[in-house]
Amino acid sequence: MIRVRQTEVLVIGGGPAGLSAALEAASLGCQVILVDGDLALGGQLIKQTHKFFGSKDERAGTRGFKISEILLKELKNHRDRVKVHINCTATGIYKEDGVVSCVIGEEEYFRIKPERIVMATGAQERLIPFPNNHLPGVYGAGAVQTLMNVYGVIPGKRVLMVGAGNIGLIVSYQLIQAGVEIAGIVEAMDKVGGYWVHAAKVRRLGVPIFLRHTIKEALGDRVVTGALIQEIDDRFQPVGREKKIDADIICMAVGLTPTCELLWQAGCEMIYVPQLCGHVALRDQFMRTSLPHVWVAGDAAGIEEATAAMVEGRIAGLDAARSLGKGDKEDLTERLEDLQKRLGDLRGGEVGQKICQGLACCSIQGWGA
Amino acid sequence: MNEREEEIVICRCEEVTLGEIREWIDRGYQTFDELKRVLRVGMGPCQGRGCREMILRELSLKTGKPVSEIHPGTFRPPSKPVKLSLLAAGGDT
Numbered sequence: 001m002i003r004v005r006q007t008e009v010l011v012i013g014g015g016p017a018g019l020s021a022a023l024e025a026a027s028l029g030c031q032v033i034l035v036d037g038d039l040a041l042g043g044q045l046i047k048q049t050h051k052f053f054g055s056k057d058e059r060a061g062t063r064g065f066k067i068s069e070i071l072l073k074e075l076k077n078h079r080d081r082v083k084v085h086i087n088c089t090a091t092g093i094y095k096e097d098g099v100v101s102c103v104i105g106e107e108e109y110f111r112i113k114p115e116r117i118v119m120a121t122g123a124q125e126r127l128i129p130f131p132n133n134h135l136p137g138v139y140g141a142g143a144v145q146t147l148m149n150v151y152g153v154i155p156g157k158r159v160l161m162v163g164a165g166n167i168g169l170i171v172s173y174q175l176i177q178a179g180v181e182i183a184g185i186v187e188a189m190d191k192v193g194g195y196w197v198h199a200a201k202v203r204r205l206g207v208p209i210f211l212r213h214t215i216k217e218a219l220g221d222r223v224v225t226g227a228l229i230q231e232i233d234d235r236f237q238p239v240g241r242e243k244k245i246d247a248d249i250i251c252m253a254v255g256l257t258p259t260c261e262l263l264w265q266a267g268c269e270m271i272y273v274p275q276l277c278g279h280v281a282l283r284d285q286f287m288r289t290s291l292p293h294v295w296v297a298g299d300a301a302g303i304e305e306a307t308a309a310m311v312e313g314r315i316a317g318l319d320a321a322r323s324l325g326k327g328d329k330e331d332l333t334e335r336l337e338d339l340q341k342r343l344g345d346l347r348g349g350e351v352g353q354k355i356c357q358g359l360a361c362c363s364i365q366g367w368g369a
Numbered sequence: 370m371n372e373r374e375e376e377i378v379i380c381r382c383e384e385v386t387l388g389e390i391r392e393w394i395d396r397g398y399q400t401f402d403e404l405k406r407v408l409r410v411g412m413g414p415c416q417g418r419g420c421r422e423m424i425l426r427e428l429s430l431k432t433g434k435p436v437s438e439i440h441p442g443t444f445r446p447p448s449k450p451v452k453l454s455l456l457a458a459g460g461d462t
Contacts, residue, residue, distance in 0.1 A: 002459045092446020101446060101460070109455035129387055129423055131373040217373065257422060264444035272437035278422070279441060 002111070007033040007083070009320050010100060010114035012090045012262065015043020016306040017298025018120030019071040020313030021320070025118070026078035028321035028332075033112060034082055035102055037089040041075075042068035043122055044142070045306060047149040050170055052307060053195070057342055064306065065149075071310075093117075093266040098293070116293050116320040119263055119281075120313060123256035123299035126277075128162075131217040133250075137224025141171045141253035154178050156249035160227050161185040162215050166194035166305075168253030172202050175251075183247045184208040186215055186229050188236065216242055218250055256303045266294055275358025276302030284364050285340060286319035287312055292367070295320050302362070304355055311343045379427075380420040382413020390424060394431045401425065401442035411442065414450050 009025045011018045014036030022034045040046060048064025059067050075082060085104060092101040100112045125140040127133070139155055141163070147153045159180055161172045164187035172182045182202065190212050192199040203209065212232055219226040226247055231240040257278035264270060268281040269290035280302045281289040288295050295316040298309035315336060322332050347355050375388030385408050398404050401411070401424060410424060411417030421441055429436045 003461050005461075089449055091448050091451055094446065101451075103447075103449070103451050103455065106452060107455070108461075109451060109458070110461045124418055126422060127419060129374075129377045129379060131377055134378050134381065259418075261416065261418075261444045261448045264441075265446055265448070274437070 004099060005033070005110060005112045007031050007112060007114050008324055009033075009116045009118065009317070010035070010112055011118045011120060011317075012100075013043065013120035013122055013298070013300065014038070014041035014084070014086070015120060015122050015298060015309065016045055016067070016071070017122075017300070017309040017313035017316075018043070018118065019068075019075060020310045021118040021120055021295070021297055021317035022082055023071065023074050023078065024314045024317030025116075025321045026075075026081045028318065028326040030081065030116075030321045030324060030326060032078075032082045033085070033114070035085045035088040035090055037087070039087055041072060041084065041086060044145075045071075047142075047145040048306070049149050049174065060307075067306070067310075090262060093262050095265070095267045114293075115324060116295070117266075118295045118297060118313070118316045118320055119266075119289075119300055120296075120298045120309075120316075121259040121262060121300040123277075123303055124259050125252065126255040126257055127252065128215075128254050130215050132220065132224075133218055135218050135220050135224050136222070137220065137248055138218055138250045139252065141167045141251050144249075144251050145171055145174070148174060148178055154180050155251075156247075157181060158183050158247045159249040159251050160215075160229075160245050160247040161251050161253060163187065163253035163255070164189075164192045164194060164199065164209055164211075165253060165255065166198060167256075168251075169194040169198035169202055171251065171253060172207060173198065173205075176202070176205055176207070180249075182207045183245050184210055184229075186210045186213045188212065188214050188232060210243075214238070215250070219244070224248055224250055256299065258300050258302060260300060263289070263294075263296065263300070266291055268294060268296075271362050273302065273358045273361045275354045276304075276362070278303070280362050282362050282364055284366050286336065287316040288319060288323075288367065290364075290367065292323075302355070302358055308343060308346050308355075311339055311346065315339050315343075379423050380408070380410040380413065380417075382415050382419070383409040383411075385410050385420075387427070390427055391431070394428060399428060399432055400440060401428065402440075404428075405442060416444075416448055417442070 008030040011022045011034045045064045045068035088104045216228040228242045297312040297316040377387040
């Protein structure tokens with residue numbers, strides 16, 4: 001007889017959003033299963049050695065991996081109600097019967113039938129096509145951060161960074177801290193995309209930032225030995241002479257896109273929102289999708305940053321628990337309102353404008369009865 | 370399009386190049402799912418996580434439709450490879 005595991009809340013993804021959702025749902029007395037495909041919980045937080053910005057409520061000034069430790073400690077307080085599976089990927093959601101299939105490693109396969117699901121599947125790195133981009137030595141910035149900050153391995157000797165957003169800038173600085181040379185940072189736009197303070201740090205160390213430039217081609221026979229870069233015009237068409245840059249690593253930090261295949265499989269209503277960097281689920285103010293038993297939170301709901309992901313996760317976890325009749329109604333309304341206000345504050349700045357424009361395209365004021 | 374660009378591998382799982390994708394779009398295969406059926410793009414171990422976006426952009430360039438109007442194709446379980454022996458055993462009993 002095939003067993004289908006039961007739980008009140010299934011949280012898919014154990015990064016900042018998923019951990020926060022699991023915590024809140026458990027704190028209201030829900031039985032929770034949390035699955036994460038990685039070997040440790042914490043998502044991208046565990047490799048973030050830089051201090052966070054944002055507000056005090058959301059632990060500004062604390063380093064990312066420390067925030068992960070704090071969340072994991074909180075989770076331990078609820079260990080009687082939260083069952084955690086790591087190295088465990090949710091491989092499918094079957095809309096016919098609401099069953100979620102999971103595989104641990106490659107050896108254990110099981111099914112869960114949850115009453116509620118919080119999708120906190122995070123993001124994946126964008127790639128851009130250029131000749132020879134398959135050569136060993138072309139990395140995503142996330143992989144470089146994992147190698148260095150989780151495993152203590154430097155990827156190479158001299159890196160060409162592609163992308164001057166926050167990830168490109170921060171990873172460049174961390175590479176320098178680890179003794180790796182940065183040959184330069186290439187950025188297609190006419191200004192640095194990331195925060196000024198991160199850009200200033202690498203510029204002070206003499207790293208050239210090539211604005212309005214793109215990578216034309218990776219050079220090398222069996223491994224990367226360099227790259228050709230070239231200036232581009234307003235329509236991203238190449239102008240001027242190609243420059244040759246020597247490097248043994250090309251690190252791509254050209255953005256993220258929400259990981260959304262399970263949302264599609266589940267049958268959530270989806271929409272393409274460029275400001276949120278890809279396809280996202282329509283959701284109400286409590287992060288509930290068009291499917292009444294499915295919530296979404298964090299980068300899976302649109303690319304933002306970890307602080308907002310944590311608040312969204314808390315909202316989703318609380319609302320999912322509320323829908324199961326948990327908690328005190330008035331108290332929950334108050335807590336949810338407070339969290340929504342915190343999200344609003346986080347999105348108050350210049351960077352938040354783009355996010356707010358994007359959210360206006362995919363937010364629904366309540367799904368009705 | 371220059372030759373160097375044609376050789377760029379877009380779908381690494383199934384080793385499909387940019388040249389092949391452009392060729393089949395020109396032949397009239399103008400949705401992601403059609404390209405998937407003729408070229409197997411997005412049918413390997415990563416299930417399109419690496420190539421889908423680049424292919425949608427290419428479809429957008431060729432058809433003149435914005436990416437928001439191009440359907441990203443059907444998503445089916447499993448989202449990563451699962452051994453057939455595990456599926457046959459049916460999970461935990």
